[in-house]
Amino acid sequence: MAMAGRAISLVVLASLSACGTDVAEQHPMPAGSPEAGLEAIRATGCAACHVVPGVEWPMGRTGPSLEGFAARPLIAGSLSNDPDTLTAFVRNAPALSPDSAMPPMPLTESQARDVAAYLYTLQPR
């Protein structure tokens, strides 16, 4: 299961490197590692509320699906979708969006950056 998940994520990462320039232009994330981001996403259980491509279980519905996140104009329907905002949001959503049900998550600043880097690999199909 974990092996399959890893294989899938490698495929995801490989396919994104093909269109890497687009992503880099859209959302430059020089300090973030998408692979470490996926690990952090698994470790904190983001999928309890979100469908996260690359995570097979659970596929929570409390929060929005994160499929195609790289192309979303807004975060949480109110914040601009840029790397710094996203990094701050995944770590401490209530500070930016007080009415959201998304609580602060146990991520370090650099983990949050990795998570953002992973989310920016999620292109719409």
Added chain:
Amino acid sequence: MLQPTSTRSSLADALVGWPPPVLDPAGPFSERITTLSWALLVMAVLVMVVVGFALAGALFGNASLKKRLGGRGLIWGAGFAFPVVVLSGLLVWGLTLTSSLSSRPTGDELRIQVTGEMWWWRVTYLDSEGRVLARDANEVHIPVGRPVLFELTSNDVIHSFWVPQLAGKLDMVPGRVNRLILTADRPGSYGGQCAEYCGGPHALMGLVVVAHRPEDFDREMERLRAPATAPVTPVALRGAEVFESSGCGACHTVGGTEANGLAGPDLTHVGGRRSLGAGILPNNQGTLAGWIADSQTIKPGNRMPPYSVLSGEELMAVSAYLDGLE
């Protein structure tokens, strides 16, 4: 401005290696089972190789080899006497090796009652007289080096208690108490799993056994015996209000408050647990919120209804409150 409050759990210390490693013993009881498993496996492979060669000889060998393989001596010797001797030997050795697994309690063991529920574990720490010291769920704390007597039963269907690194499986049968003694040799977290199909989300019925050094264990017990931590931050205070007004206390107990429901897991120290949903999710404010809002997506068929009536603000508050109950 709100600061991140939830800094604890990571998957590494929450889910302690899933699936639980079966051939990596961490105590004297599981060590014997592992030795026995390897010995049986090696014997079985050896015999299979010999039989395979004999079969190949009988099928493709020349006439004289076929004749020898079909001889009366070989059939009686290798076909009858050899298995009788080898299997009897293994049986006697295996029973001797594992006899201590079913030894009777001496009365010096730490007593912990674990009751199987669909689909989680009710945990009760007892003193030597059988009085309740503390209640918890889905996580069991034990001291290193001291035998622990698990008194296993079930409130509904048959479950099976299995922490492979510490002991073999033992069924949890309604209306009867099965006793399992185990000892952990080294501190650490050991994953467990219900090993008897019990319907619905059986596969998502995990637990965590945490072995501590004796002094750390005493501290853990003190923590578990204390009433719930009173909320202090405004968001947690609001969460306690939401918890009460939403009727959570009808199914859940929070020690020291009016919430005294017994149908679901005790939440007095829920925020201090390593995992959520019976050993299946890392435990933090985010997973708590997701579980409360819609646990049916995470663990389909479990008995907690989705709380989609809560607003975002209420959900955030109640998850902050529970996260603080350490």
